[in-house]
Amino acid sequence: MLNQVVLVGRLTQKPNIIETENGKKIAHLNLAVPRSFKNVNGTYDTDFIDCILWDNIASTTREYCNKGDIVGVKGRLQTSLHDNQLKLELVAEKVTFLSSNKNNENDIEQERE
Numbered sequence: 001m002l003n004q005v006v007l008v009g010r011l012t013q014k015p016n017i018i019e020t021e022n023g024k025k026i027a028h029l030n031l032a033v034p035r036s037f038k039n040v041n042g043t044y045d046t047d048f049i050d051c052i053l054w055d056n057i058a059s060t061t062r063e064y065c066n067k068g069d070i071v072g073v074k075g076r077l078q079t080s081l082h083d084n085q086l087k088l089e090l091v092a093e094k095v096t097f098l099s100s101n102k103n104n105e106n107d108i109e110q111e112r113e
Contacts, residue, residue: 004074004075006073007073007090008033008098009073010069010070010071011030011065011066011068012030012048015029015058015065016062017062025059026052026054027052027053027061028050028051030048031049031071031073032047035047049090050088050090051091051092052090052092053095057095060095064097069098069099072095072096073095073096074092074095077091
C-alpha cells in the first residue's frame with residue numbers, strides 16, 4: 001500500500017514554529033492549491049490544505065518562506081481528531097522552495113525515524 005502526496009501551491013501565511021513538551025519543533029502551514037479545471041462559473045477553485053512540518057524542515061521553511069511563496073510539498077496524508085472533528089492533514093517529508101522572496105531554491109529532507 002502507498003500513502004504519498006505531492007502538492008504545489010502558495011503559502012497562505014508565514015509558517016510559525018512551536019515546540020512540543022519533549023522539545024521537538026513543529027510548524028503548521030496552509031497551502032493554497034488551485035485546481036486545474038474551471039468550475040461551472042468559469043473560474044478556478046482553490047483547495048486549502050493543512051500541512052505539518054517537523055524539526056529541521058520546519059525551521060528551514062520558517063527561515064526561507066513567507067506568505068505567498070510557491071512551494072512543493074511531498075509527504076503522506078494522516079487523519080487526526082481536533083475538537084471532535086476528523087481532520088485530514090499532509091505530513092511533510094520534503095519541501096522544495098520554488099519561489100521565495102530571497103530568490104533561493106532549496107530542498108530540505110527530513111529524516112524519518
